[in-house]
Amino acid sequence: MASVQLCGAAAVGAAGFAGKGAAAVEPRRVAAPAARRGALRGLVARAATVVAPKYTTVKPLADRVLLKTKTAEQKTTGGILLPSTAQSKPQSGEVVAVGEGRTIGDSKVEVGIKVGAQVVYSKYAGMEVELNDSNHLILKEDDIIGILETEDVKDMKPLSDRVLIKVAVAEDKTAGGLLLTNSVQEKPSVGTVVAVGPGYLDEEGKRIPLPVSTGNSVLYSKYAGAEFKGADGTNYIVLRVSDLMAILS
DSSP, X not given: OTTSEEOOOOOOOGGGGOOOOOXXXXXXXXXOOGGGHHHHTTOOOEEEEEEOTXXXXXXXXXXXXXXXXXXXXXXXXXXXXXXXXGSOOOOEEEEEXXXXXXXXXXXXXXXXXXXXXEEEEOTTOSEEEEETTEEEEEXXXXXXXXXXXXXXXXXXXXXXXXXXXXXXXXXXXXXXXXXXXTTTSOOOOEEEEEEEOSOEEXXXXXXXXXXOOTTOEEEEOTTOSEEEEOTTSOEEEEEEGGGEEEEEO
């Protein structure tokens, strides 16, 4: 999804993940260079958890979701190779399996995301798993920010108590007409609500609607949320309603 620039996903059929077998896993070990093995003996660097090849099924439990993640970019747009430390961590993926849900109070709450959905998730959420030579992620439903219904972030459907906001353009002049450089332009914390999630769950498992609506101008916490850039270069942010400070009118 080239038009959705994520700060920091390939189809998998659900049939391969419908079984009930448990998955045995083994940590991947990264060998130290020969000259340093003696000094680093006993030190193990862990990457993604590798599922043994004989297991082809991973069934998430409770409100967890299994995603097949997008491969990190290995080159810049100009063709320059990136070292692994500089590669952007992907934040989007495709849902390939979901858990059976969870119980809140006396209510059974099913996972509200369907297999095949393209989603965006919190940057450092979940556990990385290598399954069938592909990168996957197991994470809680609440760590999924929204569903991408098109390739443009402006059409994202936020989940739970999150809202999608179109960020106001930063002022490029002072009140006296002095031009401001990009380095001194204040980061805006005002924007327009583009979409709202279905609401949060109360102690009985009922959805509570959010107190803002599409079209509201809002003031939000300056360093909250996840930032994205739309296909036309417009800046967007997704944050929880608790990070909204006020409705402006």
